[in-house]
Amino acid sequence: MTASNRKQAAPCGTWSSPITAHVVAAGAAPLSQVMLDGADVYWLAGRASEGGRNTLLRQRAGAVEEVTPAPFNVRTRVHEYGGGAFAVAGGGVWFSHYADSCLYRIGADGEPAPVCAGGTLRYADFVADAPRKRLVGVREDHGAGHAYPVNTICAIGFDGRETVLVDGNDFYAAPRISPNGRQLAWLCWDHPRMPWQGTELWLADIAGDGSLLNGRLVAGGPGESICQPEWSPSGVLHFVSDRTGWWNLYRFDGGVVAALCPREAEFGSPHWTFGGSMYGFRSASEIICTYIEQGVSKLARLVDGRLCPIDHPYQEIRELRVCGDTLAILGGAPTIALELARIDLARGTREVLARSIANVPDAGYLSVPQTISYPSANGRTAHAFFYPPANADFEPAAGEKPPLIVIGHGGPTGMASSTLKLATQFWTSRGIAVLDVNYGGSTGFGRAYRDALEGQWGVVDVEDCVAGARYLADQALVDRERLVIRGGSAGGLTTLCALTFHDVFKAGASYYGVSDLAGLDADSHKFESHYNEYLIAPKGEADAVYAERSPIHHTDKLKRPMIFFQGLDDKVVPPQQSEVMVQALRTRGVPVAYITLEGEGHGFRKADSIVRTLEAELYFYLRIFGIPIPQGLAPVAIENLAA
Known part of the structure; x- marks a missing residue:
C-alpha cells in the first residue's frame, strides 16, 4: 500500500463519509405494491421530497410514466398500516387517495376521477370485477356511533353505489375472484387474534345479482394463520398456511386441502399491510x-x-x-x-x-453484514446481522474498538433483512458498528420462533438484544463501554426496557417508542387493540404485568442518556408516550433530548425529518461519549448534560 492510498487512523465516530444524512434522505424512495397488467408493470414509489407522497408509476412499452401526478397520494389507512391502495385490470387503474380516502379511476384521458364519496369510509385490497362493473374490496367505516370502525367486504360500483357483501367479523382481507367470475374467496379474523395468530379462509358463490351464496369455511381457525389466497389460471384455489409450524403452500381442490411442498421455510409473511404477494x-x-x-x-x-x-x-x-x-x-x-x-x-x-x-455509494464505504447466531437467555439461540465499520479512507485509531448500535426492529412481529440501507451505512461509514437483531418473535424462522414472544414482549426481545451486544463485546469486536441501543415503535419499547432493566447499554434512542403499555392500550387503534393480550397478558392479568414491564413505572432504574424522536401526528403511538418519559428523565437529572416533528406520523416520510433525526442522533452519541463533533453538525439541546 502506498502512502497516497493508506487509510487514515481516526477516532470511531469522526470519520468523514459520503453517506450524509442528506444522501440518506435523498435515497429514501420506498418502493412497494407491484402489480402486473399484461405486459405493463405498475408500482408505488415514495417521494420524500414531496412530503412522503406515494405516486403510482407504470412501465409500458419500455418507458416509465407517472400515472398519478401531484397532489394525488396513493395510500390508504385501513388498519392504519394500509397497503393494497390500487388495482389494475384490462388497462383500468383504480386507487385510494390518502387526503380524502376516496377511490379514483384513471379515465381514458389519463385524468383521475372520483368513484365514491370517501370521507369516513376507507378502502383497501380491492380487485376489479369488470363484468359486473364494480370493485370488490375491504371497506372500513369510521362513521359515528361505533367504538371502533366497522370492517366489511364491499362491492363498489363504477357508478359509486356500494353494497356490503360480507360482514360480521372484526377484520377482512384478500377478497379474490375466481377466473370464471363465479366464486369469491377471502380471509377474516376476530379479536383478540392478530392475523399471524389465527385467520379463516372462506369461499362463496357469486349469484347473478352479484350477491354471495353458500359461504363455507375452507381452512384456518384460532391457531392457524392463512395468508395470500390466489386462484390458479384453471380456477383452483391456493393459499399459504402455517398449520405445520411453517407458512407453506396448499391448494383446495375438490373439497380437499393438499400440501404442495412441505418444508421448514416461510412462503408467507405477517399481514401488517394489505396486498402482499x-x-x-x-x-x-x-x-x-x-x-x-x-x-x-x-x-x-x-x-x-x-x-x-x-x-x-x-x-x-x-x-x-x-x-x-x-x-x-x-x-x-x-x-x-x-x-x-x-x-x-x-x-x-x-x-x-x-x-x-x-x-x-462506492463499495469501499459499504459494510457487508455477517449473518450471526448466538446464545441468548434460557438456552435460546438468537439471530442477527452484524455490520462492522467500513470506510475506504479511515480505520480505527490504534487499539480502539468501535462503538456499537444495536437495533431492535419494529412490529414486534417483524424481520430485519440484509438489504442495503443507507440509514445503516450512515453509521458504519463513520466508524460505528451496527447489530440488526431478529430477536425471538421475529418472522422468517417459523411459528415456534415467532411465538417465543407470546407473553414475553419486553423480555425475550430485550434479552436477545442484550445477549447480542455482550456476544460481540466478548469477541472483542466492539467497545464494551460504548454500547448503544435504538429502535422505533415496538423497537422503542425494547430500547427502553433494555436501558431500564439491564446495565449493558450506555445510551439509547427511541423513535416513537412505547413506554407505557397501559397507555398503549388506551390509545391503540382497532387493528392492534388486543395485540397486548398475546404479547403481554390477557386483560384480567394485564395490570400487574403492565406495571412490571412498562419503563415509565421504573424511571428510578433508568440512568442512561436517551434521545427521543416523535411525530406529532402519530396515531399508533401517540406523543404522550414519549413526553411522559422525557419529563421523567428530565426531572431525575438524566441527560435527555427530545425532538418532535410536525406533520409526521408513525414513521418519518419527509426528507427534512430524515435529515434532522439522523444528524441529531449522531450529535447526541458523540456528545455522550466525548467524541469530537465534526464541523457543520448542528447542535442538539441535551438537558442535564454539562457543557
Whole structure:
C-alpha cells in the first residue's frame, strides 16, 4: 500500500463519509405494491421530497410514466398500516387517495376521477370485477356511533353505489375472484387474534345479482394463520398456511386441502399491510414463489412438488408478481438497495425498472453484514446481522474498538433483512458498528420462533438484544463501554426496557417508542387493540404485568442518556408516550433530548425529518461519549448534560 492510498487512523465516530444524512434522505424512495397488467408493470414509489407522497408509476412499452401526478397520494389507512391502495385490470387503474380516502379511476384521458364519496369510509385490497362493473374490496367505516370502525367486504360500483357483501367479523382481507367470475374467496379474523395468530379462509358463490351464496369455511381457525389466497389460471384455489409450524403452500381442490411442498421455510409473511404477494402462477401447473430460510429469501419454480431454484442476486424478496413469462419482484441484498426488477423467465434476462437509491455509494464505504447466531437467555439461540465499520479512507485509531448500535426492529412481529440501507451505512461509514437483531418473535424462522414472544414482549426481545451486544463485546469486536441501543415503535419499547432493566447499554434512542403499555392500550387503534393480550397478558392479568414491564413505572432504574424522536401526528403511538418519559428523565437529572416533528406520523416520510433525526442522533452519541463533533453538525439541546 502506498502512502497516497493508506487509510487514515481516526477516532470511531469522526470519520468523514459520503453517506450524509442528506444522501440518506435523498435515497429514501420506498418502493412497494407491484402489480402486473399484461405486459405493463405498475408500482408505488415514495417521494420524500414531496412530503412522503406515494405516486403510482407504470412501465409500458419500455418507458416509465407517472400515472398519478401531484397532489394525488396513493395510500390508504385501513388498519392504519394500509397497503393494497390500487388495482389494475384490462388497462383500468383504480386507487385510494390518502387526503380524502376516496377511490379514483384513471379515465381514458389519463385524468383521475372520483368513484365514491370517501370521507369516513376507507378502502383497501380491492380487485376489479369488470363484468359486473364494480370493485370488490375491504371497506372500513369510521362513521359515528361505533367504538371502533366497522370492517366489511364491499362491492363498489363504477357508478359509486356500494353494497356490503360480507360482514360480521372484526377484520377482512384478500377478497379474490375466481377466473370464471363465479366464486369469491377471502380471509377474516376476530379479536383478540392478530392475523399471524389465527385467520379463516372462506369461499362463496357469486349469484347473478352479484350477491354471495353458500359461504363455507375452507381452512384456518384460532391457531392457524392463512395468508395470500390466489386462484390458479384453471380456477383452483391456493393459499399459504402455517398449520405445520411453517407458512407453506396448499391448494383446495375438490373439497380437499393438499400440501404442495412441505418444508421448514416461510412462503408467507405477517399481514401488517394489505396486498402482499410471495407467489404467483406462470401456468396452471407451475408456481413461481419466494420463501425464507434462516432469514434469507430464495426464489424458485414449484412444479409437481419440486422446487427448482431460479438464479437471482437478491437475499431479500419482499414481493413478486407473475404473468406468463414475466416476473416482477422487489428485491435487495447487502450491496443492492431495494429495487424493482422485471425478469423474463423464458429468456432468463433481468431488467431493473426502479431503484430505491438512485446512486449507490462506492463499495469501499459499504459494510457487508455477517449473518450471526448466538446464545441468548434460557438456552435460546438468537439471530442477527452484524455490520462492522467500513470506510475506504479511515480505520480505527490504534487499539480502539468501535462503538456499537444495536437495533431492535419494529412490529414486534417483524424481520430485519440484509438489504442495503443507507440509514445503516450512515453509521458504519463513520466508524460505528451496527447489530440488526431478529430477536425471538421475529418472522422468517417459523411459528415456534415467532411465538417465543407470546407473553414475553419486553423480555425475550430485550434479552436477545442484550445477549447480542455482550456476544460481540466478548469477541472483542466492539467497545464494551460504548454500547448503544435504538429502535422505533415496538423497537422503542425494547430500547427502553433494555436501558431500564439491564446495565449493558450506555445510551439509547427511541423513535416513537412505547413506554407505557397501559397507555398503549388506551390509545391503540382497532387493528392492534388486543395485540397486548398475546404479547403481554390477557386483560384480567394485564395490570400487574403492565406495571412490571412498562419503563415509565421504573424511571428510578433508568440512568442512561436517551434521545427521543416523535411525530406529532402519530396515531399508533401517540406523543404522550414519549413526553411522559422525557419529563421523567428530565426531572431525575438524566441527560435527555427530545425532538418532535410536525406533520409526521408513525414513521418519518419527509426528507427534512430524515435529515434532522439522523444528524441529531449522531450529535447526541458523540456528545455522550466525548467524541469530537465534526464541523457543520448542528447542535442538539441535551438537558442535564454539562457543557
